[in-house]
Amino acid sequence: MITKFQVAYKNxxxxxxxxxLTLIGIALSAWVLVSLLGFNQGYxxxxxxxxxxxxxxxxxxxxxxxxxxxxxxxxxxxxxxYINESIMExxxxxxxxxxxxxxxxxxxxxxxxxxxxxxxxxxxxxxRSFAELKPSLKFKQGKWFTDTNAYEVVMGYEAAxxxxxxxxxxxxxxxxxxxxxxxxxxxxxxxQDDGTIFVPLKTLQKIFGRPDELTTIGIKLKKGVDSAxxxxxxxxxxxxxxxSLAQVKDTIMKLISTAKVMVLxxxxxxxxxxxxxVINTILMSVHERFQEIGILKTIGAMPWDIFKLxxxxxxxxxxxxxxxxxxxxxxxxxxxxxxxxxxxxYAPSGGLVLIDLKLVLITLAAxxxxxxLSGxxxxxxxxxxxxxxxIRSEVGR
Amino acid sequence: MNQNNxxxxxxxxxxxxxxxxxxxxAVNDVSLRINQGDFISIIGPSGSGxxxxxxxxxxxxxxxxxxxxxxxRSIFNHAKPLSERELTKIxxxxxxxxxxxxxxxxTLTVMENVMLPLTFxxxxxxxxxxxxxxxxxxMDHRKDHLPGEISGGEMQRVAIARAMVNMPEILLADEPxxxxxxxxxxxxxxxxxxxxxxxxxxxxxxxxNPELARCAKxxxxxxxxxxxxxxxxxxxxxxxxxxAGLP
Numbered sequence: 001m002i003t004k005f006q007v008a009y010k011n012x013x014x015x016x017x018x019x020x021l022t023l024i025g026i027a028l029s030a031w032v033l034v035s036l037l038g039f040n041q042g043y044x045x046x047x048x049x050x051x052x053x054x055x056x057x058x059x060x061x062x063x064x065x066x067x068x069x070x071x072x073x074x075x076x077x078x079x080x081x082y083i084n085e086s087i088m089e090x091x092x093x094x095x096x097x098x099x100x101x102x103x104x105x106x107x108x109x110x111x112x113x114x115x116x117x118x119x120x121x122x123x124x125x126x127x128r129s130f131a132e133l134k135p136s137l138k139f140k141q142g143k144w145f146t147d148t149n150a151y152e153v154v155m156g157y158e159a160a161x162x163x164x165x166x167x168x169x170x171x172x173x174x175x176x177x178x179x180x181x182x183x184x185x186x187x188x189x190x191x192q193d194d195g196t197i198f199v200p201l202k203t204l205q206k207i208f209g210r211p212d213e214l215t216t217i218g219i220k221l222k223k224g225v226d227s228a229x230x231x232x233x234x235x236x237x238x239x240x241x242x243x244s245l246a247q248v249k250d251t252i253m254k255l256i257s258t259a260k261v262m263v264l265x266x267x268x269x270x271x272x273x274x275x276x277x278v279i280n281t282i283l284m285s286v287h288e289r290f291q292e293i294g295i296l297k298t299i300g301a302m303p304w305d306i307f308k309l310x311x312x313x314x315x316x317x318x319x320x321x322x323x324x325x326x327x328x329x330x331x332x333x334x335x336x337x338x339x340x341x342x343x344x345x346y347a348p349s350g351g352l353v354l355i356d357l358k359l360v361l362i363t364l365a366a367x368x369x370x371x372x373l374s375g376x377x378x379x380x381x382x383x384x385x386x387x388x389x390x391i392r393s394e395v396g397r
Numbered sequence: 398m399n400q401n402n403x404x405x406x407x408x409x410x411x412x413x414x415x416x417x418x419x420x421x422x423a424v425n426d427v428s429l430r431i432n433q434g435d436f437i438s439i440i441g442p443s444g445s446g447x448x449x450x451x452x453x454x455x456x457x458x459x460x461x462x463x464x465x466x467x468x469x470r471s472i473f474n475h476a477k478p479l480s481e482r483e484l485t486k487i488x489x490x491x492x493x494x495x496x497x498x499x500x501x502x503x504t505l506t507v508m509e510n511v512m513l514p515l516t517f518x519x520x521x522x523x524x525x526x527x528x529x530x531x532x533x534x535x536m537d538h539r540k541d542h543l544p545g546e547i548s549g550g551e552m553q554r555v556a557i558a559r560a561m562v563n564m565p566e567i568l569l570a571d572e573p574x575x576x577x578x579x580x581x582x583x584x585x586x587x588x589x590x591x592x593x594x595x596x597x598x599x600x601x602x603x604x605x606n607p608e609l610a611r612c613a614k615x616x617x618x619x620x621x622x623x624x625x626x627x628x629x630x631x632x633x634x635x636x637x638x639x640x641a642g643l644p
Contacts, residue, residue: 001516014503295500296517299560300488302482
């Protein structure tokens with residue numbers, strides 16, 4: 001007994017190159033689709049992870065102060081505004097607050113950085129509290145500075161690579177002409193910490209002439225508390241703004257949404273092109289087999305049988321193409337991630353393309369659905385072929 | 398086979414084609430009765446209407462007027478055309494077809510081609526029919542070959558096996574030897590004769606070759622849409638000594 005599936009499958013082998021090209025078209029569009037959907041969920045995941053890694057949920061800074069380190073770097077520290085350290089005590093009293101961490105960001109112009117100089121950022125922290133805040137930070141060499149007044153630095157992985165410094169080396173802060181001793185080099189984290197030079201808070205305050213002043217206070221909340229009341233209260237403090245990292249995330253996601261719409265449009269166009277390709281292939285195949293289909297009807301095939309036969313052909317193409325495309329996407333997800341990182345204005349660390357089983361199944365269902373849709377017209381057309389007309393015709397002779 | 402004892406009868410059958418405003422009667426008032434177990438051949442020049450007639454008799458087309466009777470059933474009475482679905486139902490129940498161009502599916506093996514009709518419709522008792530037929534037609538050693546790997550005569554044998562696999566009552570053969578040389582033509586007609594003689598298969602054959610037509614029990618000629626019987630009883634001394642036929 002020979003099944004309709006076997007007949008359909010063998011027929012696709014008749015014009016191997018044509019079937020293969022159609023298959024490639026479907027595979028490519030499935031690849032684009034699954035990669036982009038994977039990017040949609042991967043990006044958000046990676047961003048969440050980045051924000052979790054920051055270790056705090058709320059930031060407090062002076063009104064009008066840029067809260068993005070990138071912005072600060074671009075402006076060269078000119079946009080920085082300061083808050084008084086005394087505010088720390090008030091904040092620590094609040095019942096929702098687990099811990100508060102003082103931070104001071106500073107930047108100087110380094111004429112030796114890059115071709116025409118650049119901005120070097122310094123991050124003043126209290127070693128003990130900062131280590132508590134970021135337990136994920138690991139040392140490649142050395143350890144945190146112990147004295148908050150010491151002239152010592154801990155360098156992020158990339159900063160140390162760039163400056164070619166190891167533990168025990170000295171490093172000069174340009175503009176201020178102050179020398180520091182490198183006491184620690186961090187391992188790579190994939191976050192902006194990699195490019196940062198950490199300095200004891202008091203030392204940095206002294207060098208920049210801003211005693212008792214901070215740029216940022218990070219607030220870590222107690223587990224499971226609602227931050228709404230606290231945020232409201234903090235808003236009432238004079239000249240202070242509160243930024244929740246959830247807000248930061250929202251802002252980034254909004255920026256990204258435009259890019260998402262673009263990539264999704266590309267995916268839809270890719271799928272439409274593949275769909276037209278499938279319709280064309282199957283229609284041509286039906287046209288070439290006009291007589292043969294007529295003969296199938298004389299030997300007992302009902303219109304619905306022919307419809308199914310042609311539909312199965314479309315489904316086989318789409319199923320194989322879909323599986324190939326998804327396989328390709330899984331294999332190349334890292335490469336896709338790198339490409340996306342290259343074109344995106346901001347990309348969080350970690351894998352940007354996250355393809356899980358659910359996504360694989362959704363994509364496969366989508367490709368098969370599109371296949372069924374593309375097969376409708378050719379299958380309907382084939383089902384309507386009248387045996388007599390087919391036998392009389394000259395097509396295929 | 399053929400327990401139903403189906404005869405086919407055409408009464409004042411007419412098929413008119415329109416060419417512009419002109420009416421062309423391809424089959425003009427044909428009345429004909431073919432009994433179960435009969436073997437008739439129809440000859441005639443091109444355009445005489447013989448293929449149109451066999452298409453009507455084989456339910457591949459609706460007549461313009463007249464009546465067709467299959468056994469006791471009256472079909473096309475009062476010129477009510479049947480839908481493609483109804484035609485297919487009758488065809489797969491009663492008919493087998495072979496054509497000049499064989500129309501085997503090139504991607505399927507000989508065996509698969511023969512079994513193809515069973516994919517769409519299967520009568521009871523046809524389980525081993527494909528293998529039996531291939532053996533009967535001397536094609537069992539070729540069952541795993543593709544149509545492109547066998548000769549024209551062999552292809553027509555496969556087409557005959559395919560037509561026979563659902564145990565039809567009537568076999569319609571439209572120019573079955575049109576693409577074959579004289580020797581192979583003789584072999585195919587011999588196969589048809591033996592099927593008719595041994596299992597009582599009703600055969601209606603259209604051919605332009607009078608020599609082959611004489612192998613049938615009755616021979617008709619079509620001219621300008623009209624039919625007349627020109628011979629009765631096998632006239633085929635030409636093939637009697639042929640070594641061809643069933644192995």
